Every structure is written in C-alpha cells, then in structure tokens.
Amino acid sequence: MRYWPLLFAAAAVFAVGSFVYSPFDPDWWLPAGPEGGLTSVSSIGRRIDSLYILILVITGVVFIGTQIALVWATWRFADAPGRVAQYFHGSQRLEVIWTIVPAAILVFIALYQMGTWADIKFRSSAPKIQPLAEITGRQFQWVMRYPGPDGVLNTGDDLQLVNDLHFVKGKQSLIYLKASDVIHSFFLPALRIKQDAVPGLTIPVWFDADTQGKYELVCAELCGWGHYKMRGNVTVHGSQSDFDEWMGRALNEQNRDTVAAVGPQGR
Ligand SMILES: [Cu+2]
Numbered sequence: 001m002r003y004w005p006l007l008f009a010a011a012a013v014f015a016v017g018s019f020v021y022s023p024f025d026p027d028w029w030l031p032a033g034p035e036g037g038l039t040s041v042s043s044i045g046r047r048i049d050s051l052y053i054l055i056l057v058i059t060g061v062v063f064i065g066t067q068i069a070l071v072w073a074t075w076r077f078a079d080a081p082g083r084v085a086q087y088f089h090g091s092q093r094l095e096v097i098w099t100i101v102p103a104a105i106l107v108f109i110a111l112y113q114m115g116t117w118a119d120i121k122f123r124s125s126a127p128k129i130q131p132l133a134e135i136t137g138r139q140f141q142w143v144m145r146y147p148g149p150d151g152v153l154n155t156g157d158d159l160q161l162v163n164d165l166h167f168v169k170g171k172q173s174l175i176y177l178k179a180s181d182v183i184h185s186f187f188l189p190a191l192r193i194k195q196d197a198v199p200g201l202t203i204p205v206w207f208d209a210d211t212q213g214k215y216e217l218v219c220a221e222l223c224g225w226g227h228y229k230m231r232g233n234v235t236v237h238g239s240q241s242d243f244d245e246w247m248g249r250a251l252n253e254q255n256r257d258t259v260a261a262v263g264p265q266g267r
Contacts, residue, residue, distance in 0.1 A: 005074040012067040019060060030189050041211040041236075045192035047116045054112070058105060120193075126204040132173040133165070137184030137197040137219065140226030148251060159251050163232035168243045169212045177203045185221035188234065194220055212238040 022028045029052070030040070040046050077086070088094065119125050134145045134153055141162045148157030153176075167173040177186055179197035186205060187194045193207045209215075219230035237243040 002075065002078045005071070005078045008074045009071045012071050016064055016067050019063060030192060040190060040192050041209045041213075041215075042191040042193070042207055043210070044116075044120055044207060045190070047119075048192040051113050051116060055109060058109070062105075123204060127172045127174055127206050129172060129174050131204075132167055132175050134176045134178065135165075135186065135197075136178040136180050137186065137223070137230070138180040139182065139224045140219075140229040142186075142217065142219075142230060142232050143180075146247065157251075159247065159254060161250065163217070163230070165217055165232055165234045166237060166243060166246060167209070167235075168237050168240050170208065170210050171240075172206055172208050174204060174206045177205050182223050183221050184219050184223050184230065187218050187220035188215065189218065190215040190234075196221065209236045212236050 029049075040049055077083075130147070130151060131153060132146065136143045136145075142165075144161045144164060145153065146159040146161070146166075147153045148155065148159055150157055177195055177197045178201070179199045181199065183199070184197040185194060186197055188207060191207050191209060193205065195203060195205045197203065213236055215234035215236065217232035217234050219227060221227075223230070235246075237246065
C-alpha cells in the first residue's frame with residue numbers, strides 16, 4: 001500500500017495550500033497606512049513591495065514545482081512488489097541543471113534589485129537637504145534631536161524628544177542615525193524602512209510618506225531586556241505649517257519644563 005506517498009502528498013498539499021491562501025489574508029504582509037490595504041504609504045516602500053512580490057512569485061513557482069515533483073516521485077517510485085529501485089545519484093546532467101538554474105535566478109534578482117537598493121541605501125543617493133533630526137538608539141529608547149528655530153543641529157535651541165518622530169507628508173525627510181551602546185535597528189514597518197544603528201557610525205536614512213497619519217517605529221534588533229520599550233510614535237503631518245505648529249508647541253513645552261526645573265533651585 002502507498003501510505004507513505006499519501007502522507008507526503010498531504011504535507012505538500014497543505015504547504016502549497018497555505019502559500020496560495022496567505023495573500024488573501026489581511027495580515028499577510030507588513031502594515032500599510034491607516035486605511036489598511038496591502039501597499040506601503042511611501043514611494044520607497046512601494047518599490048520594496050514590488051520587489052517582494054516578484055521574489056515571492058519566483059520562489060512560489062519553484063516551491064509549487066518542487067512539491068509536485070516530490071509528490072510525483074514518491075508516488076511513482078513507491079515500494080511495490082517486483083519493482084527494482086533506480087539510482088541516479090551523480091548524474092552530471094541533473095547536477096548541472098540544478099546548479100545553473102538557481103544561480104541564474106539569483107543573478108537575475110541581484111541585478112534587478114540593484115537600482116532600488118542603491119536609491120535606498122547608498123550614501124551618494126541621500127537627498128541633499130537639511131536633516132529632520134538626529135536619532136540615537138540607546139538601551140532602551142530612541143533619543144531624537146530636532147534642530148530648533150536656527151535650523152542647525154546640536155545647538156542650544158534643539159528640541160529633544162524620546163520615541164516621538166514627526167515629519168511632513170509628501171516630502172523627503174533625512175535623519176542621522178546613531179547608537180550609543182549596542183546595535184539597534186531603526187524600523188518603520190509601514191514605510192518598509194529598516195536600518196541598523198551602529199555605535200560609532202552616523203548613518204543617513206531617508207524616507208517619505210504620502211498619507212497623513214500615525215504609524216509606529218520599532219527596534220528590529222534584539223538589543224537587551226528592555227528591547228520592547230523601543231516602540232515609538234510616528235506622526236505624519238498633512239502640511240509644513242502643521243509640522244511647524246507642532247514644533248512650536250513642543251519647544252514651548254520643553255522650555256517651560258526647563259524653567260520650571262531650574263526656577264526653585266535658583267531661589
Ligand atoms: Cu534596540
């Protein structure tokens with residue numbers, strides 16, 4: 001009886017079935033904007049998504065093909081009275097085929113994605129604009145320093161916040177990413193932006209979003225016991241004036257706190 005081939009076939013059918021079903025599940029992939037949907041809210045994110053879909057289709061076709069071959073081989077060559085086992089170990093032709101085909105697919109993917117990777121990661125592609133903020137990962141928070149009214153970072157009027165990222169819709173934003181203790185990873189899931197923050201390095205990271213709303217920032221590197229605390233709020237403002245208004249309020253609050261803290265001691 002062919003119980004074993006049937007068992008293997010059931011596993012293969014389950015695996016292929018869950019692969020085919022998963023894109024129809026609303027939570028199958030990274031989150032989109034506040035309105036939901038499957039695509040990212042940033043222009044870079046949409047390019048990442050299309051690469052992801054392409055790679056998923058290629059690997060999906062290979063996956064389904066190999067599962068069919070597995071089921072066919074276990075059924076066709078199953079143990080049966082009078083059958084003699086066949087061996088093809090060491091077949092040069094097969095070895096060459098299954099080396100060249102995956103290599104060709106990998107080379108294709110490597111070349112195809114190169115432009116996107118260069119636009120997202122190469123320092124030479126960084127937009128030549130004023131930085132939005134300097135963000136430092138530390139155990140266990142994102143310390144954010146925004147240039148104050150003078151527009152220059154690391155001066156006395158900077159705004160300092162924790163886990164609170166703000167930027168303007170439809171506009172490229174550039175941050176400088178640092179780490180003060182261990183490696184952290186700056187991850188904006190809805191924007192598909194992920195960059196390790198490495199002690200000793202200042203890494204430019206740039207992104208945009210075309211939908212106003214609230215998103216999340218997380219640390220994607222298991223950086224210690226308080227790793228989970230490194231969840232931040234991201235606010236995408238509808239316009240520059242909204243952003244400026246928020247910045248004004250935040251600065252007022254910061255300066256009021258400073259005065260309140262210093263006041264009693266000065267007496
Ligand atoms: Cu971290």
